[in-house]
């Protein structure tokens with residue numbers, strides 16, 4: 001069974017990297033993330049230099065974590081929101097449009113393996129992107145030693161956030177045979193569960209608490225501070241599981257198999 | 259090997275396949291014959307486990323498709339209509355993927371891929387990207403993926419559609435070479451195809467089986483009689499009336515007017531009659547001019563058309 005999954009997974013990667021868009025997406029992401037990192041780092045060093053000169057050193061207690069990494073992590077999360085739908089959009093939509101899904105369904109593999117391979121393929125691409133974005137961080141580490149542990153926490157958070165984005169995008173790709181529709185809808189849904197927290201201030205406080213707990217980015221907050229909270233881990237795990245399960249339902253549904 | 263019992267498939271209340279039952283024995287090649295929309299593809303999709311039947315049971319090699327889908331799928335090689343393939347992959351990469359997903363053992367994977375490429379004539383294009391191959395070569399890739407794990411059953415949906423005559427011949431030869439012990443079902447609406455390759459024909463129309471037999475029996479049962487093609491110089495109405503008055507003529511129709519007063523006619527003769535002498539005699543007696551006379555036995559094409567129209571008459 002595992003070798004079948006591996007075959008599917010390798011196919012996903014081969015197809016992804018056979019398209020120019022793969023390289024464009026990865027380089028754009030790495031470039032934008034690096035650009036933000038440079039900008040934030042510059043600003044931080046200017047501010048900290050100024051505060052040292054003005055003999056108010058003790059007033060400036062903004063750590064590198066709060067001054068550089070937290071804002072940067074939020075920026076990266078937002079760039080992911082824009083780019084991940086483009087990576088997951090073709091997952092099932094393209095197979096459906098091309099009819100290759102018909103053959104896939106008649107191969108001796110389970111739907112579970114098919115969905116898992118789609119997810120893992122996109123996730124591997126995402127990890128490559130993240131590794132690229134990591135390089136300026138590594139360079140900064142050499143020039144000015146900072147505490148690694150909380151930054152690692154932030155990266156673990158990004159890895160979970162990316163997994164959630166991918167699972168949702170894979171599910172939505174199964175609902176249509178048009179890649180563009182898949183990308184736009186994925187983007188809209190991600191955006192919605194990102195900003196749903198804003199509603200919490202205008203509705204009844206009880207409902208508001210629920211809404212802000214649904215918000216995908218709220219659960220990223222502790223990670224960005226380097227804190228790994230079980231509640232957040234559970235949130236992402238449940239989120240991923242729900243959309244994995246829904247993807248399986250979609251594959252079984254009438255829409256695919258008539 | 260393959261067993262369908264009262265199988266139906268409904269799409270939104272409309273039955274695309276209606277209470278179909280048949281059996282295919284090991285090693286048989288079955289032709290699935292029917293016009294567009296007859297339900298050929300739908301039936302094949304149920305056998306391959308693409309979708310479950312709405313009613314009835316499908317068994318392949320003793321396994322029920324709804325209960326043991328993976329077991330059934332392991333026995334089957336399937337080439338869908340229009341041969342969907344991953345256009346971005348090279349032929350060799352694609353076949354590697356297929357070998358993995360069909361569970362070909364690691365030790366035998368390489369030789370299996372080489373063997374099918376050899377068999378289907380893909381060796382020279384092994385590195386080519388599938389999206390850039392010609393239709394004929396894509397069809398070969400479709401066949402190659404179907405046979406890579408040496409399945410007991412092959413299901414081929416219109417394997418030669420859209421090919422030029424030379425390639426049709428080559429693909430037919432390939433299919434012929436694949437038989438061995440294999441059970442093969444192939445669908446087509448091109449009749450010569452079944453008479454060339456198949457042991458038995460299942461004719462399907464509007465979701466129902468309307469005949470199943472071997473090719474020559476079908477011809478015998480339904481081509482009782484023959485057809486005469488005539489070119490005659492004679493008053494049309496009078497000539498047709500005379501022809502229809504013969505015992506043994508099932509129909510007489512005018513086809514074309516060649517020149518003023520000269521027409522071509524098609525006359526169908528019932529089994530056991532040969533009216534050529536009587537007809538020429540009648541023409542001579544009336545001092546008409548016989549310009550051409552040709553007799554033909556009915557072909558499978560006509561049989562098929564008759565089957566389909568017969569069914570239509572029953573429905574109405």
Ligand SMILES: Nc1ncnc2c1ncn2[C@@H]1O[C@H](COP(=O)(O)OP(=O)(O)OP(=O)(O)O)[C@@H](O)[C@H]1O
Pocket residue numbers: 257258269274292293294295296297298299300301339447
């Ligand atoms: N997924 C589906 N949803 C709704 N109707 C369908 C679906 N698939 C097939 N049909 C209908 O079922 C009938 C049989 O279609 P099928 O594709 O089996 O015909 P076919 O014999 O393969 O025809 P062709 O020679 O054109 O390939 C058609 O009327 C078709 O419109």
Ligand SMILES: [Mg+2]
Pocket residue numbers: 298299300339415
């Ligand atoms: Mg068809």
